[in-house]
Amino acid sequence: MWQWFHRLASPRWFYQASGKFLPWISMLGLFFISLGLVWGLGFAPQDAKQGNSFRIIYIHVPSSFLALVGYYIMAAAGAIAIIWKIKLADMVMKAAAPIGAAFTFVALLTGAIWGKPTWGTYWIWDARITSMLILFFLYLGVIILQSSYEHKGLSSKAAALLALVGTVNIPIIYKSVDWWYTLHQPATIRFTEAPSMHPDMFQPLLVMIVGFYFLYAIALVASIRVEILHRERRTKWVQDLVFTNKNNDP
Amino acid sequence: MHPLRRYRLTMVIFIVVMTSIAVGLMSFALRKNINLFYTPSSVVLGEAPINVNIRVGGMVVEGSLIRAEDSLLSIFKVTDGVSEVKVQHEGILPDMFAEGGGAVATGKLDENFIFIASTVLAKHDENYMPPEVTFAMDEARLHTKKLNSEAGSLNNN
Numbered sequence: 512m513w514q515w516f517h518r519l520a521s522p523r524w525f526y527q528a529s530g531k532f533l534p535w536i537s538m539l540g541l542f543f544i545s546l547g548l549v550w551g552l553g554f555a556p557q558d559a560k561q562g563n564s565f566r567i568i569y570i571h572v573p574s575s576f577l578a579l580v581g582y583y584i585m586a587a588a589g590a591i592a593i594i595w596k597i598k599l600a601d602m603v604m605k606a607a608a609p610i611g612a613a614f615t616f617v618a619l620l621t622g623a624i625w626g627k628p629t630w631g632t633y634w635i636w637d638a639r640i641t642s643m644l645i646l647f648f649l650y651l652g653v654i655i656l657q658s659s660y661e662h663k664g665l666s667s668k669a670a671a672l673l674a675l676v677g678t679v680n681i682p683i684i685y686k687s688v689d690w691w692y693t694l695h696q697p698a699t700i701r702f703t704e705a706p707s708m709h710p711d712m713f714q715p716l717l718v719m720i721v722g723f724y725f726l727y728a729i730a731l732v733a734s735i736r737v738e739i740l741h742r743e744r745r746t747k748w749v750q751d752l753v754f755t756n757k758n759n760d761p
Numbered sequence: 762m763h764p765l766r767r768y769r770l771t772m773v774i775f776i777v778v779m780t781s782i783a784v785g786l787m788s789f790a791l792r793k794n795i796n797l798f799y800t801p802s803s804v805v806l807g808e809a810p811i812n813v814n815i816r817v818g819g820m821v822v823e824g825s826l827i828r829a830e831d832s833l834l835s836i837f838k839v840t841d842g843v844s845e846v847k848v849q850h851e852g853i854l855p856d857m858f859a860e861g862g863g864a865v866a867t868g869k870l871d872e873n874f875i876f877i878a879s880t881v882l883a884k885h886d887e888n889y890m891p892p893e894v895t896f897a898m899d900e901a902r903l904h905t906k907k908l909n910s911e912a913g914s915l916n917n918n
Contacts, residue, residue: 556892556893557891559894559895560859560862561857593769593773594770594773628856628857635882636797638796638797675776676777676780679777679785691792691795691796692796693797694818696884696885698887699888699889707888708888708889709889709894711891712891
């Protein structure tokens with residue numbers, strides 16, 4: 512079991528294996544996202560109160576989900592990098608930070624666009640929105656810390672520590688609408704109950720969430736591969752790959 | 762497990778647990794400041810300060826909205842199911858503002874416990890439904906109401 516674990520953690524092995532499954536997850540992601548977009552934007556019924564403006568939910572909710580899940584992925588990779596000093600974990604953390612920041616930004620932006628016609632304001636400092644903004648700053652902090660020291664090990668250790676400390680924010684974001692009075696409504700999708708959304712509107716949303724998980728995986732794997740090539744650029748296998756086997760795809 | 766790794770693992774868990782406790786205590790202590798608005802009950806109990814900029818939020822009471830005919834002045838009541846607060850607002854209400862829906866008003870509470878709002882925001886609930894379904898549900902509600910009132914009048918006779 513440990514042998515398998517170490518092989519998985521070898522950048523070279525990961526590069527070769529991910530090259531095989533990346534096209535497949537890309538196709539699946541493209542399939543789910545195009546299905547969800549056409550279904551959600553074109554065929555799902557309007558909302559009784561909000562009309563068509565509710566349709567931004569098909570981007571807003573999936574990207575918020577991935578912003579939170581992505582943070583845990585980044586922090587877990589950071590913890591593994593600190594404890595076991597696995598090179599690949601450090602690369603995962605480095606790749607996950609900008610992707611998570613992008614998803615958080617999309618969630619904040621779509622929320623603001625939706626907020627104006629629904630609430631009457633783009634922005635309000637309620638617990639949900641403020642904690643989400645803090646998440647965005649945490650991501651930015653991790654990105655900046657990664658290149659803040661000359662010594663690479665020191666930078667990634669600092670970034671991993673910030674990522675770990677920031678995990679406390681995730682349950683706060685998730686539960687903020689239940690713990691405090693906020694302008695943001697409570698969750699529509701819950702783990703314990705049926706969603707408070709009509710099935711005709713909920714099914715495309717579910718497809719979009721699955722699609723966004725794939726999108727996240729594609730972005731993460733692709734940027735880990737770039738990071739591997741960059742960090743291992745002096746090793747023989749990368750040099751072979753780049754200079755001699757140019758035409759043989761991995 | 763290697764002792765050094767075990768030590769690092771303990772440190773990581775320690776950091777995460779300690780920050781969680783610290784942030785948890787902090788947000789518990791500041792919970793009143795984190796709340797976006799006062800509920801009508803807390804206003805009636807006198808917890809909300811008078812003549813200070815605050816927010817009050819709740820459901821707009823059905824049938825309470827009065828709009829002036831010659832100005833943008835509107836008066837309505839918000840409730841949390843226990844108490845009600847009268848809100849007076851001069852300006853445009855958001856499109857989603859409706860009786861029976863949520864609203865959050867920013868402004869000042871005057872001496873007569875009337876909330877003079879400078880802005881009113883609509884609060885959306887977590888329910889999403891196509892118009893036909895809402896229509897059918899309203900119909901069903903009216904129908905049961907009618908049945909109930911008929912049953913009531915039968916009982917009275």
